[in-house]
Amino acid sequence: MPTRRNQILKMFQRTRVLRARDFVRAGIAREHLSRLVADGVLVRPGRGLYVLSDDAPTEHRSLVEATRLVPSGVICLLSALQFHGLTTQAPFEVWLAIDHKARMPKSESPSLRIVRFTGLALSYGIEEHILEGARVRVYSVAKTVTDCFKFRNKIGLDVAIEALRDCLRQKKANRDELWDAAKVCRMTNVMQPYLEATV
8 A cells, every 4th residue: 555655646746636547547446545535645626536635726726627527628718718817707617618519527526617619619729738737728818708709698798898808908819819710710790890999
């Protein structure tokens, strides 16, 4: 057990949120994990996820947990706005885009808000960031703002307009990038008047 324990602790030096399958791949039986949870060394923040009990999470912990649970997912809409510093709102759910044919993920913690995308609308504008040692995929600023207009009925038109204004004021994306994203997402007719009105 001490050798296994050291091996497990070493794995957390690379990535601060690990899945049960990560340990299985490393040849570590689940019973070792259960023992370390019982001993208070590990904590299970969500189904199949493990973190060190003395680990101090960053502000992005819920995003990391969500993408560890759903590796093919992309952080989108309100969660992406928050990541890019374009909203004062703090969504209690992690907004995650998945393929329209993908199986619906189940998670109580973190709470997920799933949005289904297809084709280029799913693959366009993905950025990769390393957060807490994990690869997290987040839509770019231009794609996120455009998605806010596309899903304005879910999040509110006022949120989309505010995101557009903040994006341009903070120079996080330019009008050409926004227009390209609008073309991909078929939002040019919706966004054009707001782009023209926003100086």
